[in-house]
Amino acid sequence: MLVDVRLLATGNMLVQVALMAAVIVAAVLAKRKYLDRHCLVVRVAVVLQLIAIALVMLPSLLGYLTKESPGPFFLAETLVHHTLGLAVIALWVYINLAMRGAVKASGRLVGYMRAAFIMWLLSFLIGVHLYLVIWVWS
Amino acid sequence: MNARAETIKAVARAEAGALSLVFRANPVPNPSSTLGGGYLTGVVQKGVVPALDGRELDEEGVGFGVPLIKRGPKTILPGSASLSVLKSGQGEIWTVEYDLNLLLRAGFGDRRSIDWPGFYWFQEGFSWLHRRYPRARGAVTRGSGLLRAFGYQPRLEVIPGAGVVRAVYTFPGSLETIHVDMSFRGVKGEGAQLVVASELGARFSRYRDSSGLHLEGSAIGTWDKVRADEASFISPADGLAFTLGQAGGAEMYRGRELSAGSLAWAGLAYVLDAGADSLSCNIRLGIPR
Numbered sequence A: 001m002l003v004d005v006r007l008l009a010t011g012n013m014l015v016q017v018a019l020m021a022a023v024i025v026a027a028v029l030a031k032r033k034y035l036d037r038h039c040l041v042v043r044v045a046v047v048l049q050l051i052a053i054a055l056v057m058l059p060s061l062l063g064y065l066t067k068e069s070p071g072p073f074f075l076a077e078t079l080v081h082h083t084l085g086l087a088v089i090a091l092w093v094y095i096n097l098a099m100r101g102a103v104k105a106s107g108r109l110v111g112y113m114r115a116a117f118i119m120w121l122l123s124f125l126i127g128v129h130l131y132l133v134i135w136v137w138s
Numbered sequence B: 001m002n003a004r005a006e007t008i009k010a011v012a013r014a015e016a017g018a019l020s021l022v023f024r025a026n027p028v029p030n031p032s033s034t035l036g037g038g039y040l041t042g043v044v045q046k047g048v049v050p051a052l053d054g055r056e057l058d059e060e061g062v063g064f065g066v067p068l069i070k071r072g073p074k075t076i077l078p079g080s081a082s083l084s085v086l087k088s089g090q091g092e093i094w095t096v097e098y099d100l101n102l103l104l105r106a107g108f109g110d111r112r113s114i115d116w117p118g119f120y121w122f123q124e125g126f127s128w129l130h131r132r133y134p135r136a137r138g139a140v141t142r143g144s145g146l147l148r149a150f151g152y153q154p155r156l157e158v159i160p161g162a163g164v165v166r167a168v169y170t171f172p173g174s175l176e177t178i179h180v181d182m183s184f185r186g187v188k189g190e191g192a193q194l195v196v197a198s199e200l201g202a203r204f205s206r207y208r209d210s211s212g213l214h215l216e217g218s219a220i221g222t223w224d225k226v227r228a229d230e231a232s233f234i235s236p237a238d239g240l241a242f243t244l245g246q247a248g249g250a251e252m253y254r255g256r257e258l259s260a261g262s263l264a265w266a267g268l269a270y271v272l273d274a275g276a277d278s279l280s281c282n283i284r285l286g287i288p289r
Helices: A005-031 A035-066 A072-099 A109-136 B117-132 B134-149
Strands: B007-009 B011-016 B019-024 B049-052 B063-071 B074-087 B091-108 B152-158 B163-172 B177-187 B193-201 B206-209 B214-216 B224-226 B230-235 B240-245 B250-259 B263-272 B278-286
Touching: A005 A035, A005 A109, A035 A072, A035 B117, A035 B134, A072 A109, A072 B117, B011 B074, B011 B091, B049 B063, B049 B240, B063 B091, B063 B163, B063 B177, B063 B278, B074 B152, B091 B117, B117 B134, B134 B152, B177 B193, B193 B230, B193 B240, B193 B278, B230 B250, B230 B263, B263 B278
Parallel strands: none
Antiparallel strands: B007 B074, B011 B019, B019 B049, B063 B074, B063 B193, B074 B091, B091 B152, B091 B163, B163 B177, B177 B278, B193 B263, B206 B214, B206 B230, B224 B250, B230 B240, B240 B278, B250 B263
16 A cells, blocks of 8 residues: 555644644643543553554654665754654653552652653654655755 | 373473473472573473483473463463373373463562553553564664663563463474474463464574575564465574474464573464464474475
């Protein structure tokens, strides 16, 4: 099955906008102490993000690393974007394990959650820039 | 067949020159076992293990003809078995009933095992990535290494039995071929993915199959479908090969992993088709062709 890569990338961009909005909503829910809803929204957002990484972004990254010849700045920006994204996932796993007592949390969990939010936001902004560079400005 | 009476045994051994076959039945599962070279699979009830000049060739591999089941992200393995042996002039029949009573879990250091199902689904996702994208394997493996640095360790925990799998191993005195008949009819519940693994140590570092594919070391992959009629793993150091053919009602996969202290296996696995509950196959041992 042939896939329109531009359509896929644009679809993924829209998904990322929706997920960013969801994460902001989750932050507001936490601020207002609706913690169960906060956990639910974050959980759904992370699962959808994992699917987007596995099906769209990881294959795209591997393609750029092995077949394309991107400039050094572009490659560095891509790797920073992906590293931030993976760090968010890792933090989410760590926070959940700590909440269940499977690991000992060092410090307050809210600090890790705020760090995850900031990393997600940074990764999103870099991702928007990458999308514009690849599909709009080129 | 002129057979002597069947006897219940704890250990069975058959010898033909330098080559021998061994089966050790664990009467009860023992997750604290220190057998098996310190590998996690030392706790698992292994299958038939070949030995050369008394040196068993399994390393981290589980041996020949070992059943396991997967239910979603959960992997259940046998921790114990009963063994009976029937001998005749033509060869031997070893009948094993594997008790599926070990659940693969994970934890950090001395803390209790992780009981969050999402974590195991997450782990399953990384396993899928590892299998699906060979180019991402290095990163996934390094991530796994990083986790281990923080005390992450897989564990096997005893659970109420998920069922009994009956395996009959038949082989002639020459030990050239082991015929395996396996029945999963004793597995409880439905919806499980049924797998029969045949693995020896990672010293079996060469792969050949009847389609002409030749692979060595990490090029073999960790879980790749075998499309050829027959596939072999060869140990250059031992001058020994084991060969399995396609089995009706199942797909065959090959894999090999070597990581100091934690992984050292190479072999083939049958994944039974949905609805299938039994498997028959032959395992050929000998000099590589």
